[in-house]
Amino acid sequence: MSTPSPRRFPLGVPFAVLVLTALVALTGCSAAESAGPALAADAPLPASVPEGTKLIVGDPSTKVALQLSGELDKFSFDIEWANISGGPQTTEAFRADALDVGAVAEIPAIHATWTGLPVKIVASKFRVDPIGHPIYQLGVAPGVSVASIADLRGKKIAYSPGQAQGALILRVLKQAGLTKEDVELIELPSTGDVYPSALAGRQVDVAPLGGVNISRYLTKYGPDGATTIPHGLRDDPSHLYVRTETLEDAGKAAAIAEYVAAWGRATKWVYEHPQEWIDGYYVADQGLSKEDGQYLVDAAGEPDVPADWTDVIARHQETIDLLAAETGNDAIKADDLYDRRYEKLGAEAYGSGGQG
Missing domain, CATH: 3.40.190.10 (Periplasmic binding protein-like II)
Structure with a gap:
């Protein structure tokens, strides 16, 4: 399988706008x-x-x-x-x-x-206890069968270069004995509810979820078959x-x-x-x-x-x-x-x- 190019989806507010808004708020400060x-x-x-x-x-x-x-x-x-x-x-x-x-x-x-x-x-x-208290879990889209990281082959996975979530995905693939060529990385920003929404809409099969997004994702989409799995790595x-x-x-x-x-x-x-x-x-x-x-x-x-x-x-x-x-x-x-x-x-x- 050839290396796929990361795909982008217009979900949420564009990151550049978020950055610009933050910097405008700092106008006059140096x-x-x-x-x-x-x-x-x-x-x-x-x-x-x-x-x-x-x-x-x-x-x-x-x-x-x-x-x-x-x-x-x-x-x-x-x-x-x-x-x-x-x-x-x-x-x-x-x-x-x-x-x-x-x-x-x-x-x-x-x-x-x-x-x-x-x-x-x-x-x-x-x-x-970094393993017992991880920051992230891997969210799995409703209807997708992923019981462990060994099941990631061939899946569409949300990927955010330059952020902890992106590096975590690369580490998880390595731990599973997989490479980027074995999956399809979908480039998405990890801000707000972008990842949960992408999972719910089946734009991706798997995405790293952190904090309260874990429980909210399961509460909202669990009845439809959404799940999460541990990645087993320090994060x-x-x-x-x-x-x-x-x-x-x-x-x-x-x-x-x-x-x-x-x-x-x-x-x-x-x-x-x-x-x-x-x-x-x-x-x-x-x-x-x-x-x-x-x-x-x-x-x-x-x-x-x-x-x-x-x-x-x-x-x-x-x-x-x-x-x-x-x-x-x-x-x-x-x-x-x-x-x-x-x-x-x-x-x-x-x-x-x-x-x-």
Whole structure:
């Protein structure tokens, strides 16, 4: 079978429109503001943040966690929050000089580097039981017979290059002993309800579903024969990343260190206050039901914020090597994506018990 070209379907709002809308909302804001003294890549991080430093941060869930925990207004620098999340939007905001810090999974840093945007990861968290508490399951369209990943041969599978869901599909195929030539990859953005709708309309046979979309898909389409199956792979990386040039500003580098510590404490607070998190974030901020919020809290499990990134980088390298082989891009060194000056900051803050 020859390699099929990914097909596109006009489902939902075009991604470019979503990016443009996000960037328009940031008009007048520049991540280049409050430039401080230059800082070498191997220089120690400054011990304090100079007056006049400002960060623009795209990490909406942490903002809510800090607000709920009472720490939102305790930063020693000016912070502006951008309602941006996900790799493509974050990378576009970086390119537009409209963002300093973004919260993403493991793929955006790789693709940013491949497209000429040098970036660094400054914080990483995972799940203590990543297999027992996966982020994604594989949704199966009504009437399609897929009981395990071994049954994926010949199926139409939703694929989103440059995002965690896309890399997961490539890893699943490898685990099943399959290649892209054994399936038909249908290129679709993973935003909103695009994947559930594509499954329900039989535009694809299989798609990775995450979060509340899993339970909603089964509730809505289960009576028609829709199912989900586990993929059995680790899918839990979560990172904060920044442009490399941002870290060359001593003031911003110091502010980012302070933010990473706050992020670590917020992670611990969320885990230790599940009901407050359900009410304050999932219900009040995201508009979900308490039942949906409880489902997501139960699915999340316990966070793991490692103080040593050695294994983290090794796993990231495996992903890079797989993507490079599948996409034709040159393999890059995962270690080059991490700024290990920040390695222990999030873990130490997380270990403080969520106390500011």
